[in-house]
Amino acid sequence: MTRKWTGKIGNYIFLLLFTLIMLYPVIWLFLGSVKANHEIFAPGSILPEKWMWSNYVEGWFALPEHSFGTFFLNTFYVCSLIVIGSVISTTLAGYAFARLNFPLKNLLFTILMATLMLPQQVLMVPRYMLYSKFGWINSYKPLIIPAFAAQFSGAFFIYLMVQFIRGIPRELDEAAIVDGCNHFRLFWSVILPNCKPAIISISLFSLMWSWNDFLNQLLYINNVGRFTLSLGLRLFLDNAAAVNWGALFAMSLVTILPLLIIFFLAQRYFVEGIAASGIKG
Amino acid sequence: MQSIEININDPANKLSMSDRWLRLRKRIVDSKELYLYLAPFAILFFVFTVLPVIISIYLSFTYYNMLEAPKWVGWQNYIRLFLADDVFLIALKNTFIFAIITGPVSYMASLLIAWMINEFKPKIRAFFTLLFYAPSISGNAYLVWQYFFHNDPYGYANAILMDLGIIHEPILWLIDPRYILWIVIIVVLWMSLGTSFLVFIAGLQNVDNSLYEAGAIDGIKNRWQELWYITLPCMRPQLMFGAIMAITQSFAASQQSIALAGFPSVDYAARTIVTHLVDYGSVRFEMGYAAAIATLLFFGMIIIQRIVQGMLNKVGE
Numbered sequence: 001m002t003r004k005w006t007g008k009i010g011n012y013i014f015l016l017l018f019t020l021i022m023l024y025p026v027i028w029l030f031l032g033s034v035k036a037n038h039e040i041f042a043p044g045s046i047l048p049e050k051w052m053w054s055n056y057v058e059g060w061f062a063l064p065e066h067s068f069g070t071f072f073l074n075t076f077y078v079c080s081l082i083v084i085g086s087v088i089s090t091t092l093a094g095y096a097f098a099r100l101n102f103p104l105k106n107l108l109f110t111i112l113m114a115t116l117m118l119p120q121q122v123l124m125v126p127r128y129m130l131y132s133k134f135g136w137i138n139s140y141k142p143l144i145i146p147a148f149a150a151q152f153s154g155a156f157f158i159y160l161m162v163q164f165i166r167g168i169p170r171e172l173d174e175a176a177i178v179d180g181c182n183h184f185r186l187f188w189s190v191i192l193p194n195c196k197p198a199i200i201s202i203s204l205f206s207l208m209w210s211w212n213d214f215l216n217q218l219l220y221i222n223n224v225g226r227f228t229l230s231l232g233l234r235l236f237l238d239n240a241a242a243v244n245w246g247a248l249f250a251m252s253l254v255t256i257l258p259l260l261i262i263f264f265l266a267q268r269y270f271v272e273g274i275a276a277s278g279i280k281g
Numbered sequence: 282m283q284s285i286e287i288n289i290n291d292p293a294n295k296l297s298m299s300d301r302w303l304r305l306r307k308r309i310v311d312s313k314e315l316y317l318y319l320a321p322f323a324i325l326f327f328v329f330t331v332l333p334v335i336i337s338i339y340l341s342f343t344y345y346n347m348l349e350a351p352k353w354v355g356w357q358n359y360i361r362l363f364l365a366d367d368v369f370l371i372a373l374k375n376t377f378i379f380a381i382i383t384g385p386v387s388y389m390a391s392l393l394i395a396w397m398i399n400e401f402k403p404k405i406r407a408f409f410t411l412l413f414y415a416p417s418i419s420g421n422a423y424l425v426w427q428y429f430f431h432n433d434p435y436g437y438a439n440a441i442l443m444d445l446g447i448i449h450e451p452i453l454w455l456i457d458p459r460y461i462l463w464i465v466i467i468v469v470l471w472m473s474l475g476t477s478f479l480v481f482i483a484g485l486q487n488v489d490n491s492l493y494e495a496g497a498i499d500g501i502k503n504r505w506q507e508l509w510y511i512t513l514p515c516m517r518p519q520l521m522f523g524a525i526m527a528i529t530q531s532f533a534a535s536q537q538s539i540a541l542a543g544f545p546s547v548d549y550a551a552r553t554i555v556t557h558l559v560d561y562g563s564v565r566f567e568m569g570y571a572a573a574i575a576t577l578l579f580f581g582m583i584i585i586q587r588i589v590q591g592m593l594n595k596v597g598e
Contacts, residue, residue: 011397019412029425093322102312103305115330116525119533121555122575125562126333146329208418214536219563256419263418267407
């Protein structure tokens with residue numbers, strides 16, 4: 001018993017130390033965001049002399065013409081459409097692969113899984129050409145429409161969905177078919193309600209990835225009025241780095257806050273969605 | 282990873298080719314309703330993923346600048362990559378240094394931490410999960426590192442090192458080619474408890490507890506043996522998935538390099554294969570050349586994937 005106890009305490013100490021290292025930059029970011037500029041640059045106490053909450057207001061309106069409100073709205077708009085697209089395409093495809101039998105299914109699934117190891121960057125050039133042929137450059141279309149093919153996740157979401165649906169007892173399907181459900185009714189009123197954890201996991205993943213995505217947004221959006229948070233922040237850094245670091249820190253914190261809150265609230269479902277037969281061989 | 286069921290006894294497999302085609306066609310026509318479910322995904326998937334792969338491989342054998350039609354040049358792009366492009370060789374070296382460090386370290390760290398917090402009660406586990414996952418959600422917050430490694434004496438790292446008397450002049454962290462790559466590596470490691478970490482946590486919760494009891498009877502002595510002989514073999518799919526993620530991410534790294542070291546970085550010190558690709562693809566518009574880089578990256582990753590898969594099959598033996 002005692003050995004187990006000391007082991008556990010050792011674990012705690014290690015984990016707490018590790019947490020401190022991991023979170024130190026974030027804590028520091030927060031404290032920096034409420035410091036005056038001269039204080040950030042003066043070595044001294046980590047706590048601010050005077051809590052400058054005005055940094056947040058200043059940062060919000062730091063860029064001429066466009067406030068961070070614009071970037072927030074843009075990001076919300078793009079990300080919510082990406083999430084909706086990912087959920088629609090992956091639930092339908094997951095259902096088809098998990099439950100239906102049709103010719104060439106295995107071939108299609110194999111091709112899909114092969115793309116699991118295809119880094120998105122490899123496709124950058126042909127995609128860029130395709131989008132410029134479609135006239136999509138400098139709009140949100142290259143970000144949103146491919147999301148309906150779960151582009152940002154590759155095959156990962158479909159895989160998760162297929163495995164999850166396979167875990168739903170077949171008896172439910174059979175009962176529904178006896179009751180006269182067709183494929184779509186079966187999908188809509190039996191499979192979907194049972195997939196909630198998987199749908200939540202997929203939504204969260206695609207939200208976080210699209211929220212933090214920098215490269216795609218950088219490639220396809222050129223107009224400042226359409227900038228998302230990642231781009232806005234970068235612009236702020238390039239423009240204002242020498243001016244007000246506190247405000248810059250404040251804004252970078254504000255941009256990650258929604259994600260932290262959402263992850264914290266949905267965390268339970270998140271792991272459940274992956275765990276409940278989520279990924280299996 | 283995926284199972285493909287081929288029924289050898291199926292009469293369809295014994296018929297002649299033309300018969301098989303007819304049968305297949307009939308079966309396809311019969312199940313056309315089912316294809317409707319797949320259609321939204323399949324069409325987009327083909328247009329945005331399969332088609333680009335094919336285009337990319339084709340373009341890698343051409344000269345194409347987006348203005349004139351592609352001109353077939355054979356292997357010339359590939360020859361130029363290895364024999365005439367010094368910057369590509371730098372990028373290749375950087376990518377390997379980067380991947381060899383960040384890939385295994387972040388993979389092992391994710392696994393180790395997931396394993397350690399798995400023993401706690403759900404509430405505490407959830408708390409730790411959030412704490413460790415936070416940095417990788419905070420993608421946009423990496424600019425705090427810009428400040429940490431600021432180039433003047435007031436940058437955090439410089440201030441500390443000068444206070445301690447280790448250095449006397451500020452180090453130009455993000456400008457000096459000797460340091461840039463390492464700083465990008467540190468920042469990536471900081472953010473490395475990501476998707477794989479969550480997948481490992483999920484996998485650990487799936488391991489059947491009765492296996493541990495059986496293991497204790499069979500003479501498992503300590504926790505390390507338990508980990509090696511029971512836990513890890515049980516979560517092989519998750520391990521494989523984590524490995525795929527780690528390889529893809531570490532070889533395709535570019536975002537943090539561009540954000541921290543600028544683009545292009547001084548003396549190409551933080552140049553990776555993908556930033557090289559971005560340079561040719563969206564700055565110089567030498568699409569054929571960029572496609573050759575992409576194709577090379579893709580096949581290189583498939584080879585590494587195979588090697589890692591072989592290693593993972595040895596787990597628990």
